[in-house]
Amino acid sequence: MQISKKSEMCPDKQTLYLEIIEKHKGIVFKITRAYCRNEFEREDLAQEILAQIWRSLDTYQETFKITTWMYRVALNVAISFYRKDKSVAYKHLQMEDKLLSYDMEKESENEQGLIKLYEFINQLNDIDKAVLLMYLEGENQSEIASNLNITVSNVSTKISRIKQKLEQKAA
């Protein structure tokens, strides 16, 4: 599917965009939670990812699965997005207008495990996080390599190192 540039403001693009985001909002949520330390950063990154998905939608091609394409866009934004350390930088964000709201109570059975899982992901560097996220999503090593444009052996090494870190943490 090659969406025409002329569709920039047409309702079809808007409908398609809302459909895609509604269906795959989990991807945006997981990436912001993996890459950001606090709620303000998450909201800021979510806004940037969603804006970039809107802008990139014109060049989306059906040769990619929509989830793979969304992962690429979202990871590119998350990795290149420079987060300032000062919380002052996020004062402009109105948290009552959050784009994605998460109801943790609905996921209470896994709560502790998930907190530990995200804690572990947060300790990794940005690229290792990307590798691990795609691995957890069930992507194979060659797909991960293609999404990052690195070699399969590089991906394999990164996964082994992540396993080692996980074992060290468990010990």
Next chain:
Amino acid sequence: MNLEQMQTMWQSHSAKLDECISLNKSHLVDKQFESKKNELNKLKVTRAIEGLLFFVVVFLLWKYIVSSWELSAPVVSAFILNIFAIVGLAGSIGQIVLLNNIDFSKPVKETVTDLIAVRSHNLNNFKLISLSVPLYMAYVFLAYDIVFSVDLFSLMSAQTQAVFAAVSLLTGGLVVYLINKLKPENRNNKLIGWLFKEVSGERLTHLLDELENLENASLSRVF
């Protein structure tokens, strides 16, 4: 927990996420039309304004050169400054072209490299424009002629001219030394590290770190 258990937990988490997350659609619709406010667009607008300013400076300097055409210090100064303004104009246009080439649906390494290209192009522009610092007297000569209609250079004694020439030479040496040192591999030096961050922004430093994480690529290849 091992990686396989982690994967199982992740997939169960993913399956439940749809129930746990709610999307604020009306806010999202507002936001998407505000997408002009996103980082890349802000950069493009900044570069376009810079380009326009440089264009106005180039135009005014050429107008001055043509109207006061003679071999005098102010005209030579205007000519020198015009060269730097053209460099600035070309730099701004180059930045807009590079920013337009950025596609966030490309593989991560390509996008990071494209973003680094934008930042390093900006850094190189700064280096070229900062070469005008040793020629600071060009600004003074031109300003005196425009404001007071005085050719300051012709009024200076040979001794004063020699002092200014010596200061320019010293400044020139210092600027060339700093420009030469302004490379990512010298970031460990406190002064260079500070200058590098101030000039190229912390984002370039961050992107270079990410590229280094992607594979142990030689950073010098990028510059």
